[in-house]
Each structure stands twice: as C-alpha cells, then as structure tokens.
Amino acid sequence: MLSSRNIAYKLILIITVCSVTIFAVTIGYFYHSSRVTLERELEETARNLVLASVNRMETELSSIGKVGEGVVRSLETGNYPEKSLNTLLKGTLEGNTNIYGFGAAFEPDAPNTHTRPVNYFCRKNGQISFVPVNDLQFRTHDWYQIPKELGKKEWSEPYFDTDVEILMTSCSVPFYDGAGDNRRFRGIVVADVSLAWLKDIVASIKVLKTGYCFLISRNGTMLTHPDKEMVMNETVFSIAESRNNPELYEIGRKMVRGESGFTPYIGARGVKSWMYYAPVSSTGWTLAVVFPEAELYAEVRALTIRVACMGCAGILLLALAVALIARSITTPLHELAEATEEIASGNFDAELPPVRSQDEVGKLSQAFISMNKALKEYIRNLTETTAAKERIQSELKVATDIQLSLLPRIFPPFPDRPEFDIFASMDPAKEVGGDFYDFFFIDDTNLCFLIADVADKGVPAALYMMVAKTLLKSEGQRLGEPERILSCVNNILAADNDRCMFATVFCAILDTGSGVVRYANAGHNPPLIMESQGIRYLTLKSGFVMGPVTDTVYEAERLTMQPGDTLFLYTDGVTEAKNSEDLLYGESQLLYDLQQGPRENLADMIHHIRDRVALHANGAPQSDDVTMVAITYRGSGSG
C-alpha cells in the first residue's frame, strides 16, 4: 500500500518539481529579457522625447540669442547716437514677440555718445514702453556682470519677476569696440525673456500615467516641476539632501556639468523610476524625464503573471496526469502484490489479476501467472516424490528391522553356558548396513562366531550380507572348520557375482571345553586379544577377501584362550571413523581405549568403545557401519 503510494508520490513530486523549476527559469528569463528590452526601448523613447523637447527649446532660445547678437554686430560696426539706438532697440523688440524686454547697457567709463547708461524697452499692457535707468547699480547685476567677466553670451539664472509674476531669464551679449589689444568692453545687449512657454513645452511631454518632466538650471534649481512647491525653491541638490539620496546628488552633478544619461532614480516617496536627462546646451539647463518603474513594467508584469498562472494550471494538469498514469501502473501492481501475498500464504489457487495490457506491468502479470503454474506443478511433483520417498523410507526401516532381527540380539544368548561371555553390536551408517556378525553352536562344544564387512553400504550391501550371513551359518553348521567354511561360501558367492561384490570375514570356532580357538581370515581387520599379560592385536594371515574370485584358499590358525581372556572383533567402521578434520580414530587409539576401558562386562566395554568413537567423530556424520563383537572365555569348569 505504502510502496504503491510511494511510486505515485515520487513521480508527482519529481515531475512537478522539475517542471516548476524549468517553468520558473523560463518565466524568469522571459521577465528579465522583457525588462531589458523594455528598458532599451524606454531609453530610446526617453531620449527622443527629451531631445525633441530640447530642440524646441534650443530653437526658441537660439533665435533670441541671435537677435541679441545681431544688435551687438550693429553696435560694434556702426555709430548709434541715442535716438537711433532707441529706434534699433525698439524696432528689434517689436519684431520679436517672444522677447519681453530688450535693452543695451553701457560701461560708464567707456567713451560713448550716449547720455544714459541703460536704454531699455519692455512690453507693458500690449505697448512697448521705454524704461529709463539712471543709477549704476546694474553693473553688479548678474545679467551685466557675468557676460562681462566671462566675455561671452550668457543666459542668466532664471528669476521670478515679482512685477509681472512670471519666470524670466535674460540673454546678455557683450559688445566691444576696437580690435586686438585695443579691444575694449563697451557694454551688454540684453533680452529679457518670459519662460512661460517653457512650462508649456515641458507640460506637453506626456510620460506614461504618472511620469513627469522637470527642467533644472545650471545651479540645479527647479525651473519647472509638476510639484509647484519645488519650482524656484528647491535645487536638485537640496532635494537629494533632504531625501537623503546621494545617488540623486551625483546625478545632479552630472546634470549641471552638461552630461546626459539614462539612470535608475528613486523619486519622491521612494518611487523606483528611470530617468533620462539631457542638457539644453545654449543655457546649460537640463531637461529630465522620469518614468515610474512600476508603471513601466506594469504590462510585462501583468503578462508574466498571466503566463505564470497558465503555467501553474499546466503544472497542476500535468501532476493530475502523472497521478492517473501512476495509478494505472500501481493499481495492477497492487492487485498483483495482494494475490502474490495470498499465494505466498499457501493458496496456490488464488486468482491472479487478469492481464489487461501488453506493457511491462502486463508482462509482469503474465510472468506471475506462469510462475504460479510452474509452482503448482513443482509442488505436485514434490508431493509425489515425497510420498514415494516416504514409502521407500518406511520400507527401508522395515529392512533395517529385518536385518537387525537377523543378527543375534539377545544377551546373554546362551545363559546355560557359563564357559564364555559374548556381546555384540552393530550401528549401520545408513538405514541398512553391510556389516554383520553371528555366533552359533556347531555342536555341543564348538561355538562358531564371526564378523564380516560387505564392501559398499545400503540396500545392495544389505542383500549381499543376507546371502553371506545365511550361507556362512548354514555352511558353518555343516562343515565345522573355519577355513572350509570360508572357502565353501566364497565359491558359492563368487559363482554368480556379476557385480563383483565382496566381503571381509573373520570366522572363528571356540572349543568351549579347551579354550582353543580355530580361526580363518578373509581380509578382515585383525582382532585384539586381551590376555592377562595385556592387550594386543592378533597376528594372523590376512587372507583374500571373500566373493570376487573362486577357489580362494584360506588357512586355519589356532589360539588357546586362557579363562578370562577376551577376543575383541571389530570392523573398519571403528578404526576408520573420521572427525570433521578427516582424522581417523585409528588402531592405536582403539588399543589404548580398550586398555583404559572396563573389561569385566563386555556390554560396558563395547559401549565404552562406541562412546569413544562417537567422541572422536565429534558430530561428523557416520560414514561406515560400526560393528563390534567381544567374547570372553571363562573356562570349562567354572560353571
């Protein structure tokens, strides 16, 4: 459930984050480049706007300047007595309606023919009237002094004429007489101009909705500004200082230096704006337009917001689509997982979801169906095999029981015969073993006992053992001598031994009366004799194994057991018992353990050796049958 939700969740998250990132970068770039383009266009527009207005001003101003210069040329070249001077001045004023007042001021100490230092005409109530000036205070006035000192045409700082209540400026042109070293300053021709028309020009510049224009003088004084409080009261520098705006101060310095520029600008009340400014070169004034940024970018911003909204909707749609796709993938997976869980719990007949598509999920469903079929088949086979194996197992168990029941297992086997004690044990490595032992009386005094080991283990060995044991017993009772028993049985076995099976046999006959043991060996391990002197391995002829070759000759040997002597017979399952490091139990260890172990009770002795062998194996699986037989002679008269 969680994992299925996880896939959908991860898909939606990753895809949404990626698309939001891509979209944000795209829209950011779009907004930024739009702004850059807009700013470039704005600069172009602003420049055109300002330059066009500046041109209009220049045309107006330079025409006035030319009027003054024209009169100066007349005064410098001709001789004008007062009367003709006044005619010239008055005529000039009449001809130039854009000039408010016009006059000529003379340096008092300059030699001239005029009686008055200043001859000045101005418009009053639609009439041109002569304004006589007799005192010499004008000499310290800017309109006179500045062009005189600088020696060139000058436009005065605009001033507010309290008489006519309009903003005025004066264009003053100095004139001289003489030339070269004799050139002497004679006076100033001045044209007073109303700047009312300036306001109209500046006001005609429309900038967006709240954008505006302003014009400053060479001193930075506001000449026109939408805020009337500023006009003639503030300078760009005092505004910068009172607004604590050092950038504006620096812009102002550039303005009064006559530079032009396009620059970001923080307007009144912190309104972020752009400003373009350019000089009116004839007067040194600066015209500036201010574009409020918010208004400038309003359209781009609105467009960006619209695009952003569309993008957000798109991303939402995309997320929805991803969720649907994720569900179409995870739902069958989820169903499959549930069905699989049921199968895992053992219900192989649980229904798997039908294959709906041919995509990866469909293939997975198909594979699950195939797997389920294969599993079912395998389980059925396994059940059959297990049943068969169980049957064999139980049969083998029966076989083991039969095999064990064939060996004498009741001890003491001959309770009425005190001449000897006998004990034996066999532990097969597999269900049925190849080892066996036997003991039986041939006649009243002679006890035949033997131990044998059929090569190989399991069912074939067990069958061979059955045959060998049966033959040995029947032939033993018939023949009565060990070598003859072995020869005879060998011949019988070898006759039909296609599989070339064989066995080692140690066969002995004890005369219970005398303690004489006659024995013969067919390749079996030498037994141990435990006498009063000690324990030793019996030295005997090894003899050839029984079964593969006919007519094998076995030799009989003799041994006389004193009462109390014990003969210990064993198969190689004892000495060749291995531990996990493949180390053999060994004959010397067997000898040692017999020396150390109990001797009186044969069952104890055999159990002791069995324990020692198990101890040596230390949990390693038993690889061969372990069989031991022990017989103690007690003497004929002892019972």
Added chain:
Amino acid sequence: MILVLISILLTPDGEAAELKKATLMPLWSTQAQFAGYYVALDKGIYARHGIDLTILKGGPSVSPSEHLQNGKADFAVLSLAAALQQNGAGNRLVNVAQIIQKSSMMLIARKTSGIRTPADFQGRKVGVWNGDLATNAFFTKYQVRVQQIPQSYTVNLFLRGGIDAVSAQWHNEYHTILNSGIKADELNIFFLDDHGIRFPEDGLYILERNYRKDPAFAASFAKASLEGWRYAFDHPDEALDIVIRTMKKEHLPANRLHQKWMLEKMRDQMKPRKNGGEMGQLSPSDYEAVGLALRTRGVITTVPGFEDFIGRHDAQQ
C-alpha cells in the same frame, strides 16, 4: 490665540489694551537671518510687550539706514560697521541689541584655484560687496592686492568661474554654493573672524532722537525680539514654517534646507563670545576694535562713546 490674549491681559505694565505702533526694516529680504522677528510677531510676543509691529519688506533695492533716516522705519537691522558709518555721517543711532556677535563673513575659493592661504589671494579676482569693510580689512591685514570685482547678491559669477574667490556669509551664500552641487571638500574657506577680523554684524538700531523719546519702548522692542529668537531656536520647525510662509507670500524663492541651515548658523553666531554672557549684548572690546578699524581706514573720524552708542547713558538718567 487664547494664550496670546491671556498673556496680553497679564502684561504687568497694563499697556495691553493700547499697542504702540512700530516698524522694523530688516537688512535683507525675508529669510531665517531674521527669523526671531517674524517669530516674535507671529507668536504675539511683540504684542505682549505692547508693540504693534510691522516688518517692512527688505531686499536689494531698499536701504535700512535710509529708511531709519527718513522715518519710514522705527527700527532697522544694520551691521555694526554700517551703523558706525551712519553715526560718523551725523545720523546718530542707538544699538538696542547686538544680534550677530561675530563676523559671518568668509571668502570661498575652489580648491582648483590654488588659493590655500591668505597670501594666495594676491592678484586674484575676488568678488567683494560694495562697502564691505571687513573683507578689505582682511586683505589689508595680509597685505595682498586683489582684483576686486563688485559682487552682486548672487554667487552665480563665482559658480560660472568668472572669479577666483567670492565673498559669502556663512549662514547664507556658503550654503547656496553647497546647494548648487559643489561639495564642501572642493572648497577652501577663510572665516574672517578666525583671521581676527571680528566685525559683529546684525544689530537692532533706532535713531537716537527717537530713542530718547521712549527708551523703555526701545528696550521692550529689544527684549521682545530676543524672546522671539529664543522661541525660534527652541522650536526650529515652527520658526522655519513662519519664515517660509512669509517668503512665499513675498514670492521669494524659499528653500527649507537653506533656511534650516541659516537658522542653525544664526544660533551659532548669536552665542555670546564669553561663556555666561548674555544674548543680544554688544561687546565693548568688539565695539572698540571696529571703531578703530574704521577710523584707521578713514571711513569715520570719531567713535561715539560705547555707553552712548548702546543708549545706556540715557537709560540711567
């Protein structure tokens, strides 16, 4: 308004009901240099002292001393040097209060002009106001000959580069130059006062003959004026509002920042030279020094007695 009425009613000499008319002629157009008088008028301080004052419109085309002589003004703001000159010309005046205690005069040069010490003025074009004795005393002191250019009431000639140095008052033209986009560190400045030219400036004057008629009235006027100044310094924003309102009424360019600067500098310049000294008092030593300087230059021949000049002689009688 109610406050003013109450204060009028509480006036101890009981002349509240009948105010005595008087006129004041400031040295120049309305600006914060005269804030104390406009504030005292606006806040009813003159009225409280029994004076119905009218402040006349000053400016470049009017002369305060002429107005005193021809009776158009009862009181006028004049510099000490100008007042002494008037005295020397036979128009005896009485100083009822000394407002500016020191010389506000200074010379300003662009650093690029290379004028760094007084000696550097030698041979340079310097703007000097007509009849400015203090600046001339400075040049005399340092024995420099300068090309004096009669200075107008603007600093535009200096701003256009027509002269190397310009005369200025600390509370006025210096800030006008700064307000035109020139940084203080681009200028070298010379305070005349720092160079020992201690010509106290604005004082309140009355014709001696008028003074004798009613010394107490003149004293009330001086007291009310100083009270106006104290109020202005304690309430600078209100004072600036009053001054700027008046300026606008007279269509004068009014830059609040400039007026604020002016008021601050006035406060500084009105501080008595000696610690613990009283505002509005003329220092006898400054008086003697100016008198001596004017006599040396031949502008006047005699210096009136200090007690006479400040009208104390009569007051004691």
